[in-house]
Amino acid sequence: MIIEINDIHTFYGTSHILFGISMEIEEGETVCLLGRNGAGKTTTLRSIMGLTPPRSGSIKFKGKEITGEPAYAISRQGIGFVPEDRRIFPSLTVREQLDVAKKAGVGNWTVEKVYELFPHLKKLEKHMGNQLSGGEQQMLTIARTLMGNPELLLMDEPSEGLAPLVVDDLMEQMRKLKKEKITLLFSEMGLGFAIELSDRAYVIDKGQIQWNGTCSELKKDEELKRKYLAV
Ligand SMILES: Nc1ncnc2c1ncn2[C@@H]1O[C@H](COP(=O)(O)OP(=O)(O)OP(=O)(O)O)[C@@H](O)[C@H]1O
Numbered sequence: 574m575i576i577e578i579n580d581i582h583t584f585y586g587t588s589h590i591l592f593g594i595s596m597e598i599e600e601g602e603t604v605c606l607l608g609r610n611g612a613g614k615t616t617t618l619r620s621i622m623g624l625t626p627p628r629s630g631s632i633k634f635k636g637k638e639i640t641g642e643p644a645y646a647i648s649r650q651g652i653g654f655v656p657e658d659r660r661i662f663p664s665l666t667v668r669e670q671l672d673v674a675k676k677a678g679v680g681n682w683t684v685e686k687v688y689e690l691f692p693h694l695k696k697l698e699k700h701m702g703n704q705l706s707g708g709e710q711q712m713l714t715i716a717r718t719l720m721g722n723p724e725l726l727l728m729d730e731p732s733e734g735l736a737p738l739v740v741d742d743l744m745e746q747m748r749k750l751k752k753e754k755i756t757l758l759f760s761e762m763g764l765g766f767a768i769e770l771s772d773r774a775y776v777i778d779k780g781q782i783q784w785n786g787t788c789s790e791l792k793k794d795e796e797l798k799r800k801y802l803a804v
């Protein structure tokens with residue numbers, strides 16, 4: 574197991590948001606966390622990352638307890654996070670943003686290797702962050718996170734706000750990424766993007782895991798989809 578989340582409860586101030594979330598992911602798996610607006614997807618990813626630490630429960634990464642550690646320490650141990658709002662630097666070029674993101678780690682990502690995964694970024698190498706489209710920003714955010722050599726990559730609604738053709742590109746890139754030695758956990762509201770990529774799915778609603786299984790099982794379950802998913 575690369576990550577074991579056991580019965581976490583997370584709060585924003587006095588608001589109780591996650592009610593005993595448990596998830597387990599094997600090394601190399603691609604897993605999606607599906608749920609509607611406000612279900613608790615971002616809060617779950619923020620809890621793992623240590624940005625909004627759970628108040629109780631346990632999170633073990635590669636067998637080691639990380640609950641309560643600060644986000645930078647968790648990141649350094651090999652967890653990368655691509656947030657929903659792509660925080661790129663407007664006044665650095667694409668190349669510069671990749672260069673500054675390079676960190677030592679188990680992986681061996683280089684700018685050249687990242688360009689193989691995202692050939693389009695190479696073409697944009699000299700462009701400034703503020704000249705990029707939404708899809709290009711998303712690619713850059715993922716590429717930049719990979720430069721930190723994560724073993725587990727968390728992505729919050731990667732397809733959100735992207736045009737359908739751009740989503741197809743992103744799917745292709747994530748398919749290539751799956752072949753690398755990396756474990757992926759990403760959130761989505763609907764099944765469309767997730768079903769193409771995931772080995773397994775967790776469905777979250779009202780801060781609790783309501784179901785888990787394979788995406789193909791989920792696809793056939795009309796009631797489950799109607800109840801918990803957007804489309
Ligand atoms: N900073 C905050 N302070 C208080 N409550 C918050 C805060 N952020 C989120 N919440 C609440 O926590 C619940 C879960 O929100 P979360 O952002 O995790 O949902 P989500 O599944 O990511 O939704 P979305 O699809 O809209 O991104 C919601 O009820 C939301 O209103």
Ligand SMILES: [Mg+2]
Nearest residue numbers: 614615657729
């Ligand atoms: Mg969210």
